[in-house]
Amino acid sequence: MPIYQAPLRDYQFVLNELLDIYNQKELAGFDEFDPELIDAVLQGVADFTTDIMLPLNGSGDVEGCKLIDGKVITPSGFINAYQQYVDNGWATLTCDPEYGGQGLPEVVGLFATEMKTATNMAFAMYPGLTHGAYAAIHVHGSEELKGKYLEKLVSGEWTGTMNLTEPHAGTDLALLRTKAVPAGEGLFAISGEKIFISSGDHDLTDNIIHLVLAKLPDAPAGVKGISLFAVPKVMVNADGSLGSPNTLCAASLEHKMGIHGNSTCVMNFDSAIGELVGEPHQGLRAMFTMMNQARLGVGIQGLGVSEIAYQNALNYAKDRIQGRALSGVKNKEMAADPILVHGDVRRMLLSQKSFNEGTRALMGQQALWLDKAERHSDPLQRKKAAQLAALFTPIVKGFVTDQGFKACVDAQQVFGGHGYIHEWGMEQFVRDIRIAMIYEGTNGVQALDLVGRKIMSDKGAALKIWSEEVKAFVQGQLGNEAMQPFVVGLMAAAGDLEKATAILGTEAAQNPDSLGAASFTYMQLFGITSVAWMWARVAQTALAGLESNTEEQAFYQNKLKTAEFYMAYWAPQTRSLLKQIGAASSLICEFDEADF
Amino acid sequence: MPIYQAPLRDYQFVLNELLDIYNQKELAGFDEFDPELIDAVLQGVADFTTDIMLPLNGSGDVEGCKLIDGKVITPSGFINAYQQYVDNGWATLTCDPEYGGQGLPEVVGLFATEMKTATNMAFAMYPGLTHGAYAAIHVHGSEELKGKYLEKLVSGEWTGTMNLTEPHAGTDLALLRTKAVPAGEGLFAISGEKIFISSGDHDLTDNIIHLVLAKLPDAPAGVKGISLFAVPKVMVNADGSLGSPNTLCAASLEHKMGIHGNSTCVMNFDSAIGELVGEPHQGLRAMFTMMNQARLGVGIQGLGVSEIAYQNALNYAKDRIQGRALSGVKNKEMAADPILVHGDVRRMLLSQKSFNEGTRALMGQQALWLDKAERHSDPLQRKKAAQLAALFTPIVKGFVTDQGFKACVDAQQVFGGHGYIHEWGMEQFVRDIRIAMIYEGTNGVQALDLVGRKIMSDKGAALKIWSEEVKAFVQGQLGNEAMQPFVVGLMAAAGDLEKATAILGTEAAQNPDSLGAASFTYMQLFGITSVAWMWARVAQTALAGLESNTEEQAFYQNKLKTAEFYMAYWAPQTRSLLKQIGAASSLICEFDEADF
Structure with a gap:
């Protein structure tokens, strides 16, 4: 059975050190929790998901749901686990206290969802969809409707x-x-x-x-x-x-x-x-107001399953002995070296690790923008946060599920033939997470939303806010020697993104269809650049941690090393994506139906 | 049920026009067939695979095999279909006439296998493995062993x-x-x-x-x-x-x-x-002598399933109406436009189409090298062909199955939610083809074989033969105006490959492990460049066709257009791959086990 270790230290790092959520006093309700409470909540969810949900993941996949006499029967153990889920209050975390919720920030709910999805995506969808229905009624329902349904939806x-x-x-x-x-x-x-x-x-x-x-x-x-x-x-x-x-x-x-x-x-x-x-007649608008949350909720599935897939691939790579390192025997006592010695196994694992941690930081930032958009005392700050959250919604959904799927395929690959066999659990991760690229708007639709609504319709206003934030960050780090590798990587990616955006502008004026043809590649470029931005910020935070926290030097050094890998392996991809956008987009539109 | 139209015209194009197999008289046995015979064989396999094998693909997946009382029961219909397969003589195509085979070239057998794999990969594996056993005994078995087993293995x-x-x-x-x-x-x-x-x-x-x-x-x-x-x-x-x-x-x-x-x-x-x-004690060597054929046989699975997935995605994209083109309504009579109007759907389809056709040309070339290595009258030509075939073996297996899998995932994506549902057949293509990245040596092992055995151990001898062929081709086309877009694209990719090879040389001397870390990225770079080479040659052949064949102008124009797309969309990826190899390979080796 797959193992899982909830990345609690990384949650603390993102919440406390990177996003500094305990000092956001302008956000209504943010004064009502402290690190102790949040750590306890996340630890509780970690225990529940690892102990109760994970053991039902493989069996739930084999058994599946059955429709008997018009009623759906869920896999063995689901009823009991769900009852515990409700009894423990895990359904209530981010809901309105007026209806029995705990009023915790989105950013905390996000990481709870990551753990739920990692350990049992199919199970996690029952409360996940409930949360969407709760939000729809909470925001748009009449008082009568709220009175009728909300408490029971909040409790689960x-x-x-x-x-x-x-x-x-x-x-x-x-x-x-x-x-x-x-x-x-x-x-x-x-x-x-x-x-x-x-x-x-x-x-x-x-x-x-x-x-x-x-x-x-x-x-x-x-x-x-x-x-x-x-x-x-x-x-x-x-x-x-x-x-x-x-x-x-x-x-x-x-x-x-x-x-x-x-x-x-x-x-x-x-x-x-x-x-x-x-x-x-306003139903679609009602759905749209929940879209940012819903799409973040799907994006985090991409991260959650990628995380558990990574952990198991790493575990296997340390355990499985096969062949010898190219540089010579590493493990003399054994008949072969663990496959972690092989450069290509390491490449796959580091690609996953750097994606997971960087994306976790980005998604945390996105959740905090959602919190700010709703809770900040300053309307201008609320507006700005809402613009940024809208801009990044297609990224956290489309880019993260796309790359999360690829990360799961890589993790499966680490297992060789065993990755193709059900018992090891890896092929299930690939099958499960595949849906996240499709539902809640296919990733192609996300890309169209990004270039159409979020960049063009907006005349680049939200993009400008973010670009200036990136520029200010870079400016602030220019004198910081230790930050140079990260600043250089970020600047190169951001430069490619800027050029790609300019191409989009030209395309939009000349041929709207080629905007669509460029959209997905642009979303990839944007995604890679925004995670590069997060890694640069993570590096900055890690350098501060190195100075202030003598007990966790290895943790912060590891962040710096992983940031360096991201800049060397992921960030350079922007160059080709830019070239593709420039060369292929208008060509794609010139093919007639008969040409395919 | 998925549709399938065997790409017979493309086979003719590759066999006759691009590779000119009917004028290879120095190859033993190549004078015994003509276009009529080969066309009839391929048409026969096309009919059999489409009519008999394809209808059993989805049902075979649902039913699966069962082990009852120590005996395996195959899915309904398999016994009957297999009997027809044997009766029709499809097992015998490329086998030795001495044992009842037809002695046809590898390159013909290759395309027969493409059709079999496209229509029913699981079924095709029964005769596929048989062919491996046949080859092992044929090459290494004693006369007694050959007499005992070969005729029955050849007939099926x-x-x-x-x-x-x-x-x-x-x-x-x-x-x-x-x-x-x-x-x-x-x-x-x-x-x-x-x-x-x-x-x-x-x-x-x-x-x-x-x-x-x-x-x-x-x-x-x-x-x-x-x-x-x-x-x-x-x-x-x-x-x-x-x-x-x-x-x-x-x-x-x-x-x-x-x-x-x-x-x-x-x-x-x-x-x-x-x-x-x-x-x-020579068993592994015996296996290795069949490796080139076996790995080509797995590579063609990547192409075969990618081809049928593409055909169905295209069919769906023409049929499914949803939304409107960004440039305005295209289909006034209907409530929506077919999704083929959307740039991102076109991007996915063209990515698949240009991969499939370019790869088919490359695999045809590889099969012809295998034929030459075995049948050419000139020992020097045999040696040269063997070197090239050995060099490209990891490419046709590792690169083609990797990208073929991605193409299937894209084809599934075109179907939106329906792509995730079994009845449409797309998710089965993705699940089936996934194994091709793993068996017959994982794609990571292919990449190691490429950089280790085929480039470094060989001191670049085979690579040099190929590079000079590419350079000669480019040189020969410099004055040809119509060929410029393709020559430019090929030169850029080949230039990146040359630089990447130089980096490998340095890495190998300094740190063998980082050679492994670079290997997979290098294989991708090599694969993209070699398909660019084929597309440039296809373009040259298509330009000739445009002049000589007035009835099929659209076919040749389409080849040129698709070649242009490949150079705009696929070829530029080499730039980032080169940057990754340079920046990330040694870094990957610096992570300690505890750092993951």
């Missing part, structure tokens, strides 16, 4: 889902056909078929609150005619008790590549009774 | 396997524990456990000939003490009839990520009777 007593996709409508929600007809007393009858519904039905809780996108009879055409409804699996009486079953069901389970422990359902709504969430 | 009446790996010994065969004890009359009793044995047991044929690596009692330590044995599942009497069962069995089936239709077995040999193939 009930779960939630998001019903968007239909067979003919995925990315393009304008094509939705699900209908909502007024049924009196503020209620609506929802009818239609939804597919790919994660946690659509299960046996973990008594009720499931489905958030469903549908069209009202008077809906304008297109995306401006979509409304959002809360549709319970079981009707809820005025006193909060459960009434009769609603007219909806899981029609079938999707046969998926991975995340078998999560019930991905085809859902049928047959005049199911629901209530409007937010204003009529 | 019996199948063969390769038993190398043991639980503790994969890449490092020096660690083997399987024993062979003389049992009189030139026979040996083989005992031990082998794992990952493809086609280890099945119900397709009456007998299976296992080629097994084992150690004789007087074996010297290490890889020079390994012998090769032919061990039949059922003993063969002197008259060729089947005798009693041998004492070997499939102990269990491996639970794999993919290729479920192929029976990957743990094999137990319990004093099983076998005969020596070749000289005692």
